Amino acid sequence: MHVNVKQDWDLHCHSQFSDGKLDCPALFELAQEREISHLVLTDHDTAAGYRASIENNWVPDNLTLHPGAELSSVWKGRAIHVVALGIDVYSEGWLEVERQYVIRREKRFERLLFVLRRAGFELDEENIRDIAAPGPPARPHIAAHLVETKQVKSSAHAFKKWLGRGCIGDVKSQWPELEETVQTIISLGGMAVIAHPHRYNLTWTKCKEMLDDFNAAGGQGIEASCVGMDPNMRKFLVEQATARDMYISGGSDFHSPNTSWLKLGYFPQWPRQVKLAKDWMLARSQ
Ligand code: AMP
Ligand code: MN
Ligand code: MN
Ligand code: MN
Numbered sequence: 001m002h003v004n005v006k007q008d009w010d011l012h013c014h015s016q017f018s019d020g021k022l023d024c025p026a027l028f029e030l031a032q033e034r035e036i037s038h039l040v041l042t043d044h045d046t047a048a049g050y051r052a053s054i055e056n057n058w059v060p061d062n063l064t065l066h067p068g069a070e071l072s073s074v075w076k077g078r079a080i081h082v083v084a085l086g087i088d089v090y091s092e093g094w095l096e097v098e099r100q101y102v103i104r105r106e107k108r109f110e111r112l113l114f115v116l117r118r119a120g121f122e123l124d125e126e127n128i129r130d131i132a133a134p135g136p137p138a139r140p141h142i143a144a145h146l147v148e149t150k151q152v153k154s155s156a157h158a159f160k161k162w163l164g165r166g167c168i169g170d171v172k173s174q175w176p177e178l179e180e181t182v183q184t185i186i187s188l189g190g191m192a193v194i195a196h197p198h199r200y201n202l203t204w205t206k207c208k209e210m211l212d213d214f215n216a217a218g219g220q221g222i223e224a225s226c227v228g229m230d231p232n233m234r235k236f237l238v239e240q241a242t243a244r245d246m247y248i249s250g251g252s253d254f255h256s257p258n259t260s261w262l263k264l265g266y267f268p269q270w271p272r273q274v275k276l277a278k279d280w281m282l283a284r285s286q
Contacts, residue, residue, distance in 0.1 A: 004227055004266040009278045011040040012070070012083060012195070012223065012251025013264060017052070018043035019140040021256035024053045027264070030257065031063055034265040040068040040085060040251070040281065045101035046135060047089035066281055070195055072101070072173070073181035075210055079165075079173070080200055082181045082214075083223065083249065085277060086284050087190035094188050105136040108173045112142060115168050121151055139163045140255075165201070178210075182217040191280055193221030193249045197237060198229045204236060215244050221277045225250025225268045227261070238271045249277035 014020030015027050020043065022030065031039050041049050050067045052058070059065045067089040071082045087094055113123055123145065132141040143158035152158040163169035176184070185192040194214050197207055211222065224237040225248065241248050248271060254264040270276055 003268060004263070005269045006034065006265055007267060007270075008036055008265075009038045010036055010251045010254070010265050010267075011066075011068070011085065011193075011249050011278060011281070012042050013039065013254040014043050014070075015041060015049045017041075017046055017049035017135050018070075019135075019138050019255060021258065024049050025058045027254075028053070028058060028060055028063055028065075030264050032060055034263075036265045037062065038064045038066065038278065038281070040066040040083075042068045042070040042083050042251075043135070044070050044081075044138065045072055045105070046098050047087070047094070048098070048134070050089055064285070066285060068190075071181050071185070072104075072175040073178050074175045075178040075213065078200060078202075079175060080178065080210070081195035082178070082185065082219070083193040083195045083221070084185040084188070085191040085193060085221070085249070085281055087185060087188040091188060093184075097184055097188075102136050104174050105138065108171060109137045111171045112139070112169055115171060116142070116162065119162070119168055121146065121162075122149065124149075139169065142169070178214060178219075179217040182214065182219045186218050191221050191247065191277060192217075192219040193223055193247070193277060194219060195223050196226050196229070196253065197222065197224075198226065198233045207236075208240065211240050211244070215246060219246075221247040221249045221280075223250050224248045225270055227252060227267050229268065231268075234268065234271075238274060242274060245275070247275045247277040247280055 016023045043049050047069045069084045073082050128137050128145045131144050143155040146152040146158050182192040222237050222241045224234050252267050
């Protein structure tokens with residue numbers, strides 16, 4: 001059974017600053033409708049949305065916005081994501097991290113344009129950049145362009161056939177190694193949380209190995225309250241976290257109001273009697 005419960009915290013969501021569909025004010029409006037009191041904005045490789053929201057006073061009074069990001073990383077050659085909770089998003093160190101990710105994404109975009117054009121697609125670079133703005137282009141923006149220009153029938157299809165793991169668009173990107181990503185997060189005062197461990201197509205043995213490496217590098221949190229995660233996997237992850245004295249985190253991984261099965265603020269209930277990343281976040285911000 002996959003039971004998603006409405007929570008008053010969401011520690012994983014996206015805005016237009018990465019591949020989310022909503023701009024920050026619309027995202028906060030939705031959070032208010034859902035009676036969410038705490039939100040961590042975890043755009044891919046950037047916290048520009050957090051800074052813009054504070055600077056422009058977009059955050060409503062009854063919502064607490066916490067700084068975060070979801071960092072692209074690599075472990076044993078596999079692309080994985082690490083959620084950075086509570087990093088100092090104004091520090092020069094972090095701003096440099098963001099700049100490096102933009103450079104990596106630009107390089108990858110160039111390569112993606114090349115391989116996809118070679119495969120026969122017609123790609124309007126400026127249109128893709130417009131879709132991606134204000135951030136750099138990522139694969140979902142290319143997928144959206146392909147759908148818009150009727151070259152593929154859906155974004156899911158674009159990923160399955162062209163952009164996803166093992167396809168021609170799965171071009172090698174120079175993401176930092178897991179250990180480096182974790183070190184970066186810790187040096188910026190944040191907590192490193194391994195994002196959606198069920199989505200890497202790992203056996204439980206491999207998953208354990210990844211958690212060992214992650215924890216040895218200083219990683220402290222595991223997302224175990226995720227939409228669409230098999231309950232057996234959740235149980236396994238909670239056990240793994242408890243055995244290592246790690247925190248449990250989670251969230252909706254909200255990207256778009258058009259995804260019917262994935263809603264902001266809805267995800268499986270936090271397990272009882274565990275250390276929760278949200279409590280760490282709250283203590284840190286007080
Ligand atoms: P990128 O940041 O360019 O590596 O793109 C990764 C993003 O693509 C993820 O954060 C998801 O939002 C999206 N994504 C990954 N796999 C799929 C898929 N199979 N279908 C639709 N979107 C996907
Ligand atoms: Mn995404
Ligand atoms: Mn992710
Ligand atoms: Mn995400």
